[in-house]
Amino acid sequence: MATRAGALSYLAWRALVAHPLRRLFRRRGTGLERFRAAYVAEGLGPTTPEDRAIGEAASACVACGLCELGCELAVAAPAVRALGLHAAFRLYSRSVAELPLATSALAACAGCDGCDALCPTGVPISRIVRHLRAKVLGEGAAPAQGDRG
Amino acid sequence: MVSPRAVAADVLVVGGGMAGAIAALAAREAGARVVLARRAPGATALSSGAIGVAPDPLALPGEPLRAAREPLEAARRLARLRPDHPYAVLGERLGALPEALAFAARVLAPLLAPPLERPRFLATPFGTAVPAALCQRSQAAGDLLAVDGALVVAGLRGHLGLDAALAAAGLERYRARGGPRAFAVEVDPGLGEVGLFRPHELARALEPPGAAEALGRAIRAALPAGAGAALVPPVLGLRPEARVPERVAAAAGIPVAELLADVPSVPGVRLQAALEAALAAAGVEVVQGALQGAGPGKPAMVGADEITAPRWVLATGRFVGGGVVRRGTLREPVLGLPVQAAEGREAGVDLAARPAASLTGAARSGPQPLLSAGLRVDALLRPLDGRGRPAADGLFAAGAVLGGHEQASDGTGLGVAILTGYLAGRAAARPGGGE
Ligand SMILES: Cc1cc2nc3c(=O)[nH]c(=O)nc-3n(C[C@H](O)[C@H](O)[C@H](O)COP(=O)(O)OP(=O)(O)OC[C@H]3O[C@@H](n4cnc5c(N)ncnc54)[C@H](O)[C@@H]3O)c2cc1C
Ligand code: SF4
Ligand code: SF4
Numbered sequence: 001m002a003t004r005a006g007a008l009s010y011l012a013w014r015a016l017v018a019h020p021l022r023r024l025f026r027r028r029g030t031g032l033e034r035f036r037a038a039y040v041a042e043g044l045g046p047t048t049p050e051d052r053a054i055g056e057a058a059s060a061c062v063a064c065g066l067c068e069l070g071c072e073l074a075v076a077a078p079a080v081r082a083l084g085l086h087a088a089f090r091l092y093s094r095s096v097a098e099l100p101l102a103t104s105a106l107a108a109c110a111g112c113d114g115c116d117a118l119c120p121t122g123v124p125i126s127r128i129v130r131h132l133r134a135k136v137l138g139e140g141a142a143p144a145q146g147d148r149g
Numbered sequence: 150m151v152s153p154r155a156v157a158a159d160v161l162v163v164g165g166g167m168a169g170a171i172a173a174l175a176a177r178e179a180g181a182r183v184v185l186a187r188r189a190p191g192a193t194a195l196s197s198g199a200i201g202v203a204p205d206p207l208a209l210p211g212e213p214l215r216a217a218r219e220p221l222e223a224a225r226r227l228a229r230l231r232p233d234h235p236y237a238v239l240g241e242r243l244g245a246l247p248e249a250l251a252f253a254a255r256v257l258a259p260l261l262a263p264p265l266e267r268p269r270f271l272a273t274p275f276g277t278a279v280p281a282a283l284c285q286r287s288q289a290a291g292d293l294l295a296v297d298g299a300l301v302v303a304g305l306r307g308h309l310g311l312d313a314a315l316a317a318a319g320l321e322r323y324r325a326r327g328g329p330r331a332f333a334v335e336v337d338p339g340l341g342e343v344g345l346f347r348p349h350e351l352a353r354a355l356e357p358p359g360a361a362e363a364l365g366r367a368i369r370a371a372l373p374a375g376a377g378a379a380l381v382p383p384v385l386g387l388r389p390e391a392r393v394p395e396r397v398a399a400a401a402g403i404p405v406a407e408l409l410a411d412v413p414s415v416p417g418v419r420l421q422a423a424l425e426a427a428l429a430a431a432g433v434e435v436v437q438g439a440l441q442g443a444g445p446g447k448p449a450m451v452g453a454d455e456i457t458a459p460r461w462v463l464a465t466g467r468f469v470g471g472g473v474v475r476r477g478t479l480r481e482p483v484l485g486l487p488v489q490a491a492e493g494r495e496a497g498v499d500l501a502a503r504p505a506a507s508l509t510g511a512a513r514s515g516p517q518p519l520l521s522a523g524l525r526v527d528a529l530l531r532p533l534d535g536r537g538r539p540a541a542d543g544l545f546a547a548g549a550v551l552g553g554h555e556q557a558s559d560g561t562g563l564g565v566a567i568l569t570g571y572l573a574g575r576a577a578a579r580p581g582g583g584e
Contacts, residue, residue: 062469064195065413069349069387081350117437120191120469 045096045135054131058089060121067125070114079104085115089128099136106133154454156434158184160577161449161458163440163483164472166193167566168548168573169464170424171249173433174256175574176462183433184458186440186451190421191470192549192557193566197409198383198416199271200261202250202282202564203227203236214294214326217267220282220564221246227561233491233521233553235565240528242572246564249571254283256431260389260423262289270294270328272302272380273409274311276319278328282564285416287385287394290378291406293320296329298377302408303368306337307346311382316408329378334371339363351384352415356391365400372403379403383410389423444484445543460543460577463532464570465550467523467557472550475505479522481550487535489552490522498535523552530573545573 029037035046067086068074074081088102106129115125158181162173165187173185203223208216216223224246228237236243254261261283268280269292278293293300300320304313313333320331340346340354355361368379385407386393398405410416428435436456442449445461465472465483474480479488479501490500490508500508501522508519524532524546531539532546547569549556556562 064469065347065349066190066194066418068347068413069418075350075353081347117189120189120195120471122188122439122471 047096050131051096051135054128057124058128061086061090061119061123062121063090064120066120067115067118067123070118072112072114073108073110077108080108085109085129086123086125089125089132092132096135099132102132103136106136109133155448156184156436156454156456158182158434158456158458159580160184160460160462160574161186161445161456162433162462162464162574163187164191164462164464164466164470164548164550165424165428165435166191166421166464166466166470166548167424167563168466168550168570169462170428171253171256171567171570172462172464172545172547172574172577174427174431175252175571176578177431177433177574179575179578181578184436184456185428185433186436186438186449186456188437188439188471190418191466192562193424194417194421195412195414195469196417196420196563197273197279197411197414198285198420199279199281199288199409200250200253200283200563200567201280201560202246202268202567204280204560206230212326214270214278214323214328216280217294219266220250220264220268223268224561224564231553233496234561235526235551235553235569236561238526238528238551238553239530239568239572242528243568245572246568249568250283250564252571253567256427257420257423260285260419262286267294271406271409272316272320274316274382274411276316276322278320278323279409279560285407285419287407287416288409289406290398290404291380291408293323293328296378296404299330299332299373299375300328301368301372301376301379302331302333303371303379303381304333304335305351305364305382305384306335307340308338308348308351308382308384309346310348310384310411311408316380330375332373332376334373336364336367336371339367346384348382348384348410348413348415349387349418351382352387352393355384355393355397356386356388361386361391361393361396362400365397365402365405368397368401368405369403372401376403379405380408381405383407383414383416385415387415387418387422389419389426440483442483444541459580461545462570462573462577463524463544463546463550464548464566464573467549469557470549472548473523477504478502479505479508479519481524484532484541484544486524486532486540488522489525490518491553492516492518517555520555520558521553524550525553526551529576530569543577545577547573 088105092099160176162185202220205216205223270278302313302317317331317333436451438452487498488501530545534540548566
């Protein structure tokens with residue numbers, strides 16, 4: 001009973017006091033800025049049209065694993081072995097909140113483009129990896145070499 | 150940036166899987182100048198690496214080992230039951246099957262074992278037997294009708310892809326029908342600390358000198374008395390020239406064979422590599438990239454190359470290779486040829502124009518129009534337009550892009566690719582193109 005009353009009074013406090021006060025004093029800014037302020041801390045960044053295009057391109061993946069044959073890192077780096085780069089975008093390209101789990105695999109990508117020509121279904125792998133990498137490491141984090149935009 | 154380059158050839162093959170490679174090799178052998186354009190590996194690299202030609206349609210499900218009819222006879226039976234199947238569409242030309250298989254066995258000789266009169270019965274990791282008209286040398290010793298003694302299924306420690314006990318228990322079921330006794334053992338491939346391996350990694354790790362030999366010795370140490378052959382997971386090397394299967398067998402002191410592979414398939418990658426080696430050896434020019442063009446006689450672009458050839462073989466595969474795509478409806482993306490689907494007695498372009506999702510059925514064993522959708526061709530393998538006439542002069546098609554067979558599951562995929570590739574390649578090599 002006490003907990004119920006406590007919960008209700010908390011909600012009432014939020015609705016009648018905290019929220020109106022926050023509205024009164026909140027930072028001004030564009031819709032995007034306000035969205036970021038509210039949600040990025042929880043790992044829920046906004047989905048840009050580019051994100052959507054990347055998600056669509058990634059959805060052509062049939063999980064065959066052939067691209068890993070051309071990726072020297074998938075053989076060498078333990079983080080990439082455990083989670084091949086194709087697995088990184090298959091699992092996380094559409095789940096922004098979980099993308100950070102793939103950070104070490106994405107960070108290992110050398111941008112060598114060895115993977116693209118191996119994909120039967122034509123997934124633009126290196127472009128997707130570059131995009132996810134920039135997203136998770138911060139904008140502009142380009143791979144070491146071979147970045148052809 | 151490479152500067153544009155104009156290339157002229159007699160035959161342009163689009164697609165580098167089994168169908169395209171065999172077409173290019175057959176046209177080359179007939180004296181044509183051949184260019185092959187390919188975007189990426191396709192279904193061929195994902196196959197088990199063993200070549201299914203025609204499962205005997207009259208075989209009883211529980212008695213696969215009895216269906217030991219030679220491939221042509223089995224294909225003829227299948228053709229009578231399935232009028233849309235490429236084997237049926239070819240009519241008389243189906244008779245070229247033994248010649249086409251012999252051609253494939255010859256051009257891929259280092260990789261493929263010589264064919265027998267009957268199919269070989271090869272074991273899957275699930276303990277079932279599958280007939281194969283042609284198979285890799287690394288698979289041949291596992292033929293269930295030829296093992297002399299007990300068959301030992303050797304699981305490799307650190308490899309997650311095989312439950313040896315499950316496979317052996319499954320194979321035991323064939324004992325009453327002429328199969329061997331089957332045991333399971335576990336061996337340590339001796340690859341050190343690294344804990345778990347994916348198939349490709351294991352295959353690569355076995356290539357360096359000493360590694361295959363160590364595995365062979367470990368198998369030898371684990372063999373029970375009376376063992377006639379050992380079956381191992383399909384991980385015996387990625388590159389054919391590393392000769393891992395031969396080295397393992399020599400050190401084991403008994404015939405060693407790979408089980409058939411699921412995806413990701415090491416033997417499939419090996420088959421694709423052997424096709425590429427054969428193309429290079431035969432002097433076929435291979436260009437890498439997606440081809441765009443308007444058909445035979447007109448220039449086609451592949452990357453920076455402009456290729457012109459009076460005759461084309463379209464061997465672009467099905468959904469995996471990219472020869473048929475789903476964009477709302479089913480489409481053939483290179484030339485825009487009509488795609489046909491058949492459902493019961495109904496067949497045609499209209500069916501293929503339906504939403505793709507409506508072309509699958511709930512009954513797994515029933516026909517799946519979506520999975521057999523593809524180009525319709527005449528007996529000369531010329532793609533037909535919506536009115537049933539050849540769509541373009543000098544145009545042929547081969548392999549999984551042809552409709553009428555469920556290429557990934559009906560047991561005829563690579564057989565159709567070899568036969569139609571061989572016939573289309575030879576037809577395209579002749580200036581008249583055809584008869
Ligand atoms: C998972 C799986 C397992 C299978 N297992 C077996 C088996 O064990 N035994 C068996 O007999 N069959 C099997 N099959 C069927 C068999 O693999 C296929 O039927 C056969 O490989 C088809 O060969 P293909 O050459 O016609 O097509 P593919 O091998 O798919 O080749 C198509 C080629 O065309 C290229 N291409 C497409 N469009 C273009 C373009 N615009 N420009 C340039 N190139 C282009 C592709 O990049 C590719 O190189 C299996 C199929 C699958 C999917
Ligand atoms: S571009 Fe990145 S993912 Fe692709 S092969 Fe190179 S290192 Fe691997
Ligand atoms: S090769 Fe292409 S389809 Fe296969 S796993 Fe890699 S991205 Fe996916």
